[in-house]
Amino acid sequence: MAKRTRATRPKAVKISDVARLAGVSVATVSRTLARPDVVIEETRTRVLAAVRDTGYTPNISARNLRVRKTMVVLVAVPDIANPFFAEVLQGIDDTLSAAGYGLIIANLAGPPEKEARYVDLVCAGQADGVLLLCGHMMRSPNRDLRDARVPLVAACEYIPHETFPQVTIDNVGTAREAVGHLIQLGHTSIAYLSGPKSNILEQQRLEGYRQALREAGIAADTGLILPGDFTFRTGVEAGRALLALEPAARPTALFAANDEMAIGLIKTVHTAGLQIPDDLSVVGFDGIAYADYCEPTLTTIVQPRRSLGATAAAELIALMTTGTAELRKDIKLPAKLMLRDSTRPPRKSAGHSFRDLRSG
Amino acid sequence: MAKRTRATRPKAVKISDVARLAGVSVATVSRTLARPDVVIEETRTRVLAAVRDTGYTPNISARNLRVRKTMVVLVAVPDIANPFFAEVLQGIDDTLSAAGYGLIIANLAGPPEKEARYVDLVCAGQADGVLLLCGHMMRSPNRDLRDARVPLVAACEYIPHETFPQVTIDNVGTAREAVGHLIQLGHTSIAYLSGPKSNILEQQRLEGYRQALREAGIAADTGLILPGDFTFRTGVEAGRALLALEPAARPTALFAANDEMAIGLIKTVHTAGLQIPDDLSVVGFDGIAYADYCEPTLTTIVQPRRSLGATAAAELIALMTTGTAELRKDIKLPAKLMLRDSTRPPRKSAGHSFRDLRSG
DNA sequence: GATGAAAATGTAATCGATTACATCCGGCGA
């Protein structure tokens, strides 16, 4: 007489079915599956046979309800279509799914109410932990993610003033190294193609740029800081801005806060007739796959994308299983400068680093 | 006295707490939240106030256990780092999360036992539906995804001999159109850079290529079919193969089964001194973002990536909620040829389509 | 063979929500 209002999934084998078939109690079945060593050999084989025959698999909702765990973690990603994050996600996925966790991906590109929905979901206990790749604490109108009393770990983008573990690279130091490479080559007029000012990565990379110039005794010229927002499009715009300058006033090198902008810029100035790297050396940041595909290939800072994800995931697992683990608050992973075809000494220079050329 | 073996999440507000505070029964609270119209105004406001004061959110595991639903769908993706799928995922995510579903992403790049784990997970009732972007039926050693008795929908890659809905583009027809464009321009020696032979998309695109040649009365030259596997690397290799040919024997145009290979090939032959499109016209397939970033920009077939995802998701939702809906088995979405800078009439030709030049 | 500890298994409470069914109450028609 059961009238099915909604689509109902039929007949599921449950633990009591297995128990009946094996001639044991449900407790024994559960134990056989959870801790095989505590049941006697003979019972175990009987139970396992029954499990196989019935095709039993435990109902996860029931288990979760009982043990108060969900075995899923939520990963907040700024933009899933961004290849950089896609690779970080791979690392996360590898580690987490090996440990038996499922992951819900919260793609924050899109309407902001989505973020709120995800926060509520976590607060409702739908996840055992959260991985933030998004550079900010997620909020919903009434709650904060912290209210969820769930372990948090951040990766890639540093979130200031927080106490949970964060897995990042040394953006300041690596940016300094990138610009240092240009200086080594003999460049003294080095532009910076920036990200959105509010972004922490942008702030750190800009700081690295400044430090490198300062160390080399090169005066920072604010006219050489081009606005951008990490997208290809703004790279193109920056390229046009460069072309609009008097040739003599043009920088001989440029450090871009990420690869996408660098590639956009290169494409633009290259089509306009500038030679890369002869007329302009370019260094990017991130090490996305296309940095190695474009023409010329891009010298860039390669971030350990998979490791960033995997490390953060491992840290979160530790946190989730052992409660408050030893909080390694700031975990820095090494990023390295990958030399490719987009950098070279400036034309006028002999190739040595005559740092005081600038003082004219 | 509660000794916490595992990390236990503390104090969760439950429905009975709300009921007590509001001075009503749990049933009333549940009803207030599920069907506000059946409780009287005064009670409703009292309950809602209690909900707000306590910060109550229902325990999803408990609800799922009771109503036998999970509100999550599993999405099987061949490779999450592939920008094409990343965008399809966006469409899926938009639609699904708007409808209140969470999504578990099964990234099939990686060890095959992962696929099995996901199959088991679905069979265990952990998902209400599955979206397959992977071109094959998922399996685990003992089970098939069909055993899960859960709605399935496939998208992007067609899976033959199945009865569930599939959302794809007309690969044969669009490939024919792409090659037709080259023929229109006057090309008669047109190479094909193929995908892996076992892949259905490859088979369909190859078929489209053949049809276009046949219609134009051009004899298919199997020497012009270059092996590839959809990766950038094989595009590079194909480029080298092309360069190794006698200049006179080289095709004047090439159709690549996807953009990534096309870009790899262009980069390779371009660095070697061939002019694109003057010496070689190239058409790609997919319309990934980089097709518009590379130098020259790539003429390609643009797939409606977001719509593919969104449509498939919508179809799955229909299936999940209304049981066996009207099964629109094959849903074809339009893809369009995007003309950019990588195609042009062949050098010798006047630019008109003198199709019978070949018979010379 | 009795004894007790340890090992194996069983019983039943529990997790937190949904919902069929029971109950209560007010109002309306006869």
Add this chain to the structure above:
DNA sequence: TCGCCGGATGTAATCGATTACATTTTCATC
């Protein structure tokens, strides 16, 4: 006034697994 109807709410069964505690079995030892 009685009885009935229907709307609002309460009671308690239920979903399916885990596990504390109870009970039974095993077995080494004297």
